[in-house]
Amino acid sequence: MSESLDEFRARARAYIRQHIPEGVDSYTMGSDSDEEELEDVARSRELQRLLHDGGLTGILVPEQYGGQGLTAAHSEVLNEEMAGRRHPFRLQVPTMTPCMTVILEFGTEEQKKKHIPAILRGDEIWMQMLSEPGGGSDVAGAQTRADRDGDEWVLNGSKIWTTGAWWADWALCLARTNWDVPKHRGLSVFMVPFDAEGVEMHRIELLNGSKEFCQEFLTDVHIPDSCRIGDVDDGWTVGRRWMFYERSFGSSPHTLRPAGGTMATFGELYDLAHEAGRADDTQARELVGEARALALAMGQLAERIPAAVTSGRMNDQAASVIRLMGCRVGRRLSTIRWELLGSMAGAWTDDDDDLGRWAEAFLSRQVSEIGGGTTEMARNVVSERVLGLPRERTPDQGVPFRDVPMGPPSR
Amino acid sequence: MSESLDEFRARARAYIRQHIPEGVDSYTMGSDSDEEELEDVARSRELQRLLHDGGLTGILVPEQYGGQGLTAAHSEVLNEEMAGRRHPFRLQVPTMTPCMTVILEFGTEEQKKKHIPAILRGDEIWMQMLSEPGGGSDVAGAQTRADRDGDEWVLNGSKIWTTGAWWADWALCLARTNWDVPKHRGLSVFMVPFDAEGVEMHRIELLNGSKEFCQEFLTDVHIPDSCRIGDVDDGWTVGRRWMFYERSFGSSPHTLRPAGGTMATFGELYDLAHEAGRADDTQARELVGEARALALAMGQLAERIPAAVTSGRMNDQAASVIRLMGCRVGRRLSTIRWELLGSMAGAWTDDDDDLGRWAEAFLSRQVSEIGGGTTEMARNVVSERVLGLPRERTPDQGVPFRDVPMGPPSR
Amino acid sequence: MQPQLTNDQELFADTTRRFLQEHADVEAVRGLRRDERGYDVGYWRRGAELGWTSLAVGEEHGGGSISDNPLADLTIVAYEFGRHAAPGPLIATNVVAAALGRSGTAAQRESVLPSLLSGEGVASWAIAEPRPHDRLGGIAMEATPDGTGWSLTGTKLQVEAGGSADHILVTTTSPTGPAQFLVATDTPGLTLTAMQSIDLTRRFAEVVFDNVAVPASAVVGEVGHAAADVAQQLRIANVLQCAEMVGAMDAAMDITLEWVMDRYSFGRPLGGYQAIKHRLADMKTWLEASHGIADGAAHAVHNDERADEMCSAAKAYIGAQGPELCQECVQFHGGIGVTYEHDMHLFLRRVIVNATTHGTVTDHRLRLTDILETQSVGRRAGGEAA
């Protein structure tokens, strides 16, 4: 009954060759103007719609929610067949995962029927309202409040680091619904439309000029109870899985990642050395080789850990091992690229704009070690949840949230 | 009245040229046989006696204790004049500092008169009985006990990591005299002769074959109360200074360090690359340059911190900054040397014995990050005592020592 | 290593593990410190009976693997060798056995292979050379035609178990290109000298060939066309080295995790201090990545797909992180960790030696760049995206 891998491959190949343009989409932070970015979002929606119409979206999503009801192996086949083709990369993370996966796991039948088909069609782009100003790594310490008002909830507070919220449609939002219990036991999760009254959006400029991130101010935002996901005060049950999905997005079968997408990046390293005039220098060549080894080791790790989780050899917190490796490898690769630039690393001519791009990437090196959970949090999780070392003792354990020391107020 | 620097220099130069042989003494762990080591100890005593007879020992020690009553600047002059001459390097650390400096600071008149002249003559070599098996970095958690018995103290317990105790004469020993108060308030310091009855010595073989370190077992060792330094139960007042002296031995004016002694080591790095056949390789050359920069930065730091402490700009805990830098630089230099070895780093011919020595040094790379206080302890001190960050909360604070959790017993 | 073993592989791993626990425990290993061979002959023969030397040789030549992936089977042994810092010429013998199985003459297979498979005989591969040819793949030693045979002159270094070996498979240049010869160690003109090493039980030799005359029958493969054989030998050696390193790293990490939980400092277990925890988290990451890339390399060699690239990536990555991981393990032990009586250094030694023979970290990084360069030039020439 279910489509075989070979059948699926044949169908996907035929459709893709006919409908999906050639090209590679990837993300370079802060490289586009607002207009370009909006065009790109529109193109992403179109590509998503194209794939949807060919029955190539929601590979693992049950058919009743508009998906294909197939397996991770089919998803892999799709990635292979999509090699060298444009893809709706802006709709992968966080829309497909963690947002859609959270709705799929915790949503009511009604919620799933409403949102998942819309997501798969490219009609709804979702974001995460998780971090807060002053919250740092302590996501469960959320201070955005949701107060019950009859059949509705009234949200007040502020969320930050929402990627691309200014062109998105909906968000998952973690809010505090009970202040008299320890922090993990007083949270709930809501679905919030960005066009709701009382949602004000402020764009944050990053040090490299990118304005992709937003801060939202929520003032008396009214949300029907039907937009709540999971039980009241039990939001951390949802939140833990949410963050697991977030950490493991890089290997999720719910996202489309055309095969070979990263190979170009690997090749770039040698090309960078070549372009910087250092391809004949053993010192530069060793750096290139070091980077290559790191990237390949990273790739193998990203295959190994999910397999170990699937087989039960490791628990699902092991996704943080991938995250941590990604942070460390990313940092080193960024530094190696910068070193390869030589004197162009500080100031460059227009002709060397390709090199200058890497100098700017070094400037924002830490962005990827902060966004999506800091390296430090990943180390906490790996040491405590993977290696089983003693938990860090913190004063917020077991006390009502309102009594937790907060330090001086942040803006 | 006091001898001017120029007068001192002239006197030192004349004496040294006439009496002190040319040559360089330095320490390479585990490189000597027992016989060679004992010969070397004897030679060190002779050299010390020679210097003593020329009025060139105890530069800062008051004259009534057999010293010269001069200044750190005179000590520096002596180092300069000793450049290229043999020196009693085995009598510097821990004999001159921290042991002699502790006696000088805390000893009674009688104690000082008895031991300091003997030390300066080369008659007494001192060691530190500080660490304990199972004690790790927690020196103040000493479990060696000293129980009062009339005018005597009875010592029982075990001390470990005593360098060269098998050829030394005396030791400072930190022991617990009170178990009913928090750990820092129940310690006392004693002077213990190694030939006392009940002192049993066991030599420890290190991974590189060196047998320099010892473990002492103390069984009912009787020590007169006149061998106690500082007040009963106030040993931590002595201990803190003791450890300060230990940490800053590298810049102490009480030790003799012929000028230029380390220059040879710097040069060796290039020679090593040359010998390993890699002197024409930019990759190797960059490593050599990196090492050189680190060594020079280390040298400047070792001058800067004591100056800052002297001027009151930093507190005396800043010595740990030097210790930490030493650990980090030492680790990197050891690794760089190892990398320069190429394929000889794992197996080498007798002809390449010079290179093999560095391979073995890499094997024991961590020795210098453990002995004399671990890197981790240095980081604790720098963060808490120099930067003023919050103290680590540990369960041994403010509770009687006998109630502190100890974990499973160690041997 | 492989998270998914077949049942037969599990059984084989278990047998090997228990044999090593019994016959190659750390005390036994320490006892071999000054032993000339570095291993007990009977131990090695019994290991061979378990299959340690037969896996990489086809059944038609007397060998046999556990699964349809002989190299994967072999990495199981190598991994356990690492976990126990076990003695014995595992890599040396298997590389030569595989080479003979692949390209040996019928006579070589009949006269030499059986003794390797039974553990009676030992063979080793001589490839590395002294400066300035000490970089990976640098071969200056020459084979020159001499009547119907060949004359061999040159020096080889780091020949594993050279002192125990009956035969040496030596890689040379020749007027027509790379060549390999199987030479008995008692051949006139061949001199073996013991080298010093970091490893306690592994012995290496310098082998000098001074006009060593060998008959044409000593040729392995075809003179001038040995490149593919040499490449395959290096791959096998690298894959086994990596499996061993990963085993040793696993052992070091396990010992350390137990230690930091048991050991109290300032009234708290060491493993509860965040600075220690964070470093252990990093180490766990290196360890898992090392497992991954080691498996990836074995897989790539088996499938003959990007084999050199994956082998070099594995050696470059594990060769850099392995020694660091073991040194961190030493550090967390404090004083006891740097003593001879503690086990940690056995694993540190094994990792260091494997990291530097058959290509150093730098060698393999440079080879990765060579490969990227070829791809990049090809990409620019062909105008296609990689």
Add this chain to the structure above:
Amino acid sequence: MQPQLTNDQELFADTTRRFLQEHADVEAVRGLRRDERGYDVGYWRRGAELGWTSLAVGEEHGGGSISDNPLADLTIVAYEFGRHAAPGPLIATNVVAAALGRSGTAAQRESVLPSLLSGEGVASWAIAEPRPHDRLGGIAMEATPDGTGWSLTGTKLQVEAGGSADHILVTTTSPTGPAQFLVATDTPGLTLTAMQSIDLTRRFAEVVFDNVAVPASAVVGEVGHAAADVAQQLRIANVLQCAEMVGAMDAAMDITLEWVMDRYSFGRPLGGYQAIKHRLADMKTWLEASHGIADGAAHAVHNDERADEMCSAAKAYIGAQGPELCQECVQFHGGIGVTYEHDMHLFLRRVIVNATTHGTVTDHRLRLTDILETQSVGRRAGGEAA
């Protein structure tokens, strides 16, 4: 930097600091982001009145220092520039002013120096060249005799404040060796093009010389014998760069220490977490060592003793640790640390730019090895211990 300042130096440091606090606070710096010059002309003139441009020039030429160590005085300004990520052509102008004071002709001193000292004029040094001559000291640009004057052809990069400069001191080769010329930027054949840079306020230019004809009076020093002048200019530039980097690192560290004490995570200040504390301890160590080696370099140049070696050690060490320290500071801030509105990136930018101009970390490491090589060869030749 210098732990011991004289009273006069203290006063000078204080004046400069207060001036910068008032006129170069972080908001002012941000406001200059798209400013063509990157600094306000009036601000620069007032800074010059404080002495920023006179310190490295002798009193006989209109300059004057605070102490008997003009370079140390100058590092006081550079350090404060770093602490405030301050705008203005400090290094460029001082290098040229010092060069003219040292080797300029009377005419050059009279016509150009006064405007530099008063802050009315700006000059810059053009030394770096494009690939393949982009390594430290690589000079391909040629000066060829042309009648009684010279013709200059070549390209120079990373010329600081090139767009604001009235004069360029350009370093070239000539038939008889290194040469330097002082060239007005409006000389025909000279083209200035703005380069892009990491720094928000510092502007760099590419300067192309296309058969630029200059009279003999443009020569600074003696044609063919400029090596010592060039070396001294590089030393001054490196010492000032290092002082700036140390100032920026100090600022980044101070902001971060305050942050980790104020910021609570899981109910505890960030600065109480041991993993953070240990990294901050390392950073403090780098910072103190950077202070030490920066001072050491300034001292070595003043005493003309091992000057190149100490300058390269300082640039190599601080150039490597400075960016790492600032990146760690960013990391501890979390999200806010990577925003444009936060101050941290101003210091990160300044450190990155200084680390890569006038010799990258690699360049200076290689030069240290060159120096060691000379010493080693000398040692072996002379048979004496260094």
